[in-house]
Amino acid sequence: MMGTKLRHFSPLANLSLEELVPNNNFYRRLDAMLDLSFVRDLVEDCYACLGRPSVDPMVFFRLQLVMFFEDIRSERQLMEVAADRLSVRWFLGYDLDEPLPDHSSLSRIRKRYGVEVFRRFFERIVEECFEAGLVWGEELFFDSTKVEANADVDSLRSRSIAENHLKELFEETGSQEIEDFDTPHLSPDALATDTLPMAGDESLKESNARSEGWISRKGRQERTFSSGPRKRTADRLLSTTDPDATPMRLGEGETKLGYQAYYVVDGGKARVVLNVLVTPSEVTENRPMLDLLWSSVFRWRIRSRRVTGDARYGTRRNVAALEKAGIRAYVAIPNFDFRDTGLFGPGHFRYDPEKDLYICPADQRLHRRARTSGNRGTQYRAKAEACNACELKARCTTSERGRMLYRAFEEDFYDRVRGYRGTFAYEKALRKRRVWVEPLFAEAKEWHGMRRFRLRRLEKVNMEALLIASGQNVKRLLAFGGRRPKKLAQAAALRLPSASGHQIGCAREHRSSYSWPTKAFFQQAGPFLIQGTQKRALLL
Ligand code: SF4
Numbered sequence: 001m002m003g004t005k006l007r008h009f010s011p012l013a014n015l016s017l018e019e020l021v022p023n024n025n026f027y028r029r030l031d032a033m034l035d036l037s038f039v040r041d042l043v044e045d046c047y048a049c050l051g052r053p054s055v056d057p058m059v060f061f062r063l064q065l066v067m068f069f070e071d072i073r074s075e076r077q078l079m080e081v082a083a084d085r086l087s088v089r090w091f092l093g094y095d096l097d098e099p100l101p102d103h104s105s106l107s108r109i110r111k112r113y114g115v116e117v118f119r120r121f122f123e124r125i126v127e128e129c130f131e132a133g134l135v136w137g138e139e140l141f142f143d144s145t146k147v148e149a150n151a152d153v154d155s156l157r158s159r160s161i162a163e164n165h166l167k168e169l170f171e172e173t174g175s176q177e178i179e180d181f182d183t184p185h186l187s188p189d190a191l192a193t194d195t196l197p198m199a200g201d202e203s204l205k206e207s208n209a210r211s212e213g214w215i216s217r218k219g220r221q222e223r224t225f226s227s228g229p230r231k232r233t234a235d236r237l238l239s240t241t242d243p244d245a246t247p248m249r250l251g252e253g254e255t256k257l258g259y260q261a262y263y264v265v266d267g268g269k270a271r272v273v274l275n276v277l278v279t280p281s282e283v284t285e286n287r288p289m290l291d292l293l294w295s296s297v298f299r300w301r302i303r304s305r306r307v308t309g310d311a312r313y314g315t316r317r318n319v320a321a322l323e324k325a326g327i328r329a330y331v332a333i334p335n336f337d338f339r340d341t342g343l344f345g346p347g348h349f350r351y352d353p354e355k356d357l358y359i360c361p362a363d364q365r366l367h368r369r370a371r372t373s374g375n376r377g378t379q380y381r382a383k384a385e386a387c388n389a390c391e392l393k394a395r396c397t398t399s400e401r402g403r404m405l406y407r408a409f410e411e412d413f414y415d416r417v418r419g420y421r422g423t424f425a426y427e428k429a430l431r432k433r434r435v436w437v438e439p440l441f442a443e444a445k446e447w448h449g450m451r452r453f454r455l456r457r458l459e460k461v462n463m464e465a466l467l468i469a470s471g472q473n474v475k476r477l478l479a480f481g482g483r484r485p486k487k488l489a490q491a492a493a494l495r496l497p498s499a500s501g502h503q504i505g506c507a508r509e510h511r512s513s514y515s516w517p518t519k520a521f522f523q524q525a526g527p528f529l530i531q532g533t534q535k536r537a538l539l540l
Pocket residue numbers: 360361362363364382386387388390391392393396397402403
């Protein structure tokens with residue numbers, strides 16, 4: 001006989017949400033592992049003392065984590081999920097008959113907090129990872145990925161026309177949105193730095209305020225920067241939907257608007273993300289690298305011994321800065337020395353560091369002459385009479401004044417890094433990079449919505465990326481929490497290469513020992529207001 005189910009719901013009595021959520025529910029584990037009470041201190045300055053009570057900041061950040069774990073793309077959808085999922089209600093601390101916050105409150109709260117609070121939230125999660133022993137610190141991996149913006153390429157207009165249009169639009173509506181992005185939010189570090197011994201040093205404060213890095217300006221491009229005479233597309237065109245997103249080339253000649261997301265990942269087994277930044281896609285990968293590195297090193301007081309990145313990070317500036325600080329730069333160096341131009345390239349000449357001269361393929365010497373006009377290197381020239389009488393001249397130079405070569409000032413560092421190539425540790429580090437950082441981006445894109453940002457403008461996409469990276473670190477805490485990585489095994493797998501013998505006077509020695517940051521460090525004030533000598537001391 002076919003049964004018929006009658007729909008009848010009687011009021012529930014003596015039933016608690018605590019009983020309805022199973023003991024092994026994921027959100028129970030998350031709640032037990034992660035104490036979010038610290039967020040109240042982070043946002044204390046964003047609220048007035050009097051007035052109507054706001055949504056609890058802990059509830060806001062719990063909702064952000066639910067959004068991350070459930071891969072939800074909007075606040076409205078998030079609140080729909082929260083309304084009909086018992087476990088989410090339990091995680092938020094709302095009983096069955098309690099009304100949940102309205103979805104529109106979440107956008108307002110996010111705007112009120114600003115990116116600084118989200119960065120501090122991310123950093124607090126990293127601190128948890130340090131305390132759980134999940135960060136190794138000796139090896140850092142750099143990588144970036146392109147992320148689509150929430151804007152179509154058809155929204156591109158001439159930059160000057162679009163800027164005028166946006167200005168008029170915001171003037172008409174009276175919106176403060178444009179100004180809001182330029183108004184610095186109160187940094188939670190401001191209070192912490194007041195307790196430092198040099199907090200009263202006004203000149204230091206002024207110099208710190210003047211200095212600007214990629215992180216402090218939230219990844220914003222400098223429109224005055226130019227790497228050549230050619231104008232960038234983003235200098236001419238601007239999206240009216242998301243003015244910070246810039247055109248980027250994807251596979252098969254497809255152009256989209258987007259951003260570039262950068263991760264600095266620890267080399268320990270847990271693969272903790274130590275730093276995150278989003279810039280417009282027009283920014284080349286190598287430019288924010290040093291800012292991200294120094295910020296990670298000083299913030300976490302780690303003594304990294306090597307940094308690994310792909311060839312896009314292997315610029316002379318980056319390589320020289322790393323090697324000068326005693327950090328091995330495991331980056332692929334672009335090799336243009338043997339380019340087929342019809343003439344001998346620099347690779348055909350041998351440099352003698354003792355005598356500071358080059359030896360050409362015909363065994364003639366190229367002596368040091370002068371610095372280049374842009375003061376970026378040194379000029380070396382062979383004698384005109386030797387070249388004009390040389391059998392190889394047709395393959396070497398067209399000049400009647402003798403063959404000339406340029407040597408960049410940082411070439412010594414390039415030579416040293418070229419010496420790493422082929423060593424066990426270098427090859428291992430480059431192989432490790434592929435399975436260390438790239439899967440993190442794949443995870444963020446496939447499961448946590450990083451394939452396309454849902455928010456618009458640079459500040460908001462930075463918040464989004466910081467939350468995704470925080471969520472990924474929370475996953476590591478859940479998976480590895482309490483277990484320390486097998487440091488000895490990792491160190492053995494990444495044995496240092498034998499010394500290349502390439503000594504450079506102005507660079508530090510590579511470090512051979514490492515001290516673990518203590519737990520007490522995280523109870524100290526923020527380490528940003530530090531004088532130059534102290535910064536240098538920290539690197540030793
Ligand atoms: S042309 Fe001059 S620099 Fe070139 S191989 Fe001959 S001697 Fe050497």
